[in-house]
Amino acid sequence: MFRRLRPLIVLLIATVALTGCYLPARFDAEIELDRRGYYKLIFAGYMIDTRLFMGLKDGKIKRGVSGEGSELEEVKKLETDITRDPNASDFGYIKDGYFKLNWKREGDLLQAKSVTFLRRNEHILGIAYNKETRIVNILGRSLPKEQKDRIVQ
Template identity: 40%
Template sequence: MTMISARRLAAAAGFLAAAALLAACYLPVRFDAEIEVDRSGFYSMIFDGYIVSVPLRQDLAQKKISPAEEKEKVAVLTRDLARDKAFTEVAYQKQGIFKVHWARKDDLMRVGMVTFFRRNEAILTLKYLKDNKYLKNQGVIIMAAGDMSRTVRQQIADAGLNMTGEVRLITDAKVLEHNATEVKDAAGRPGRKLYVWRLADLNAPTPHLVLVPG
């Protein structure tokens, strides 16, 4: 293999990897998310709202694709999302935006981690950590939303996108720390607290909570 062909192959591989990563880029636009975690580690997580394919949105805004090409890309993205059986609704709206409903429940102590909606697209994550910085001899459960740098937030805003939503978490476990907007008793759920994060835009603080199972 010549030096030129090797360089071309490496460049092509790099381009394909970058294209694959970009093609999988989704951002929540408007949503409600509700999580419940009990002290034994059982959880339920529901995401209901709208997510946008950033690359498709950019292509449409820049008029790089035709209506026929948009239809083809939407079909590919719909199949991509629907591979996750936790999605019970995936419906294309317009301008790269999909209406989705996703729900999952399990024993977090057994599975270790759950993400909406996959690890390289972690919009919301629940994770059980035996070894952690919070407690020496006891595991903790961490709820966190995907974070973005200030630069990425600005790039998304410049593309005409925003993010608004509400995250709610109900638990009867001891909470070590959180940055919720509001905390109150969970209605009709004696002994359980409701933690609420209201996200007004892309610059809202990233939701975070640490609780102790058991």
């Protein structure tokens, strides 16, 4: 039964993972991990809200005006979304969907099991501990060629 559902589950997970709207542009990322399992995951840099970027590029979002469907309204939504994460600080919108962000989280990985930057549905960088094998994995995400081409255009 599981073998029949496996391709569907993989497709569903891949679809959810790759439809994220935040993309790192220029950044420094640090991962510290000590022998006792204490970690520190730090991101400092610039990101792009791809939906906002594409909306501005296509003219679906209006620049410099206020109201529904405007860049200012979308930036307010973006700031609310980012700043609801207690690990995020120094949010600053630059232009064209680009924003600055500092994010820092630390704690006990043996207790937390896994940590992801920015969120689980926006998996960009993460670390995970497997209790059975006692191995720590560093996880990252890459973009498929179609998404890369769409961003370049």
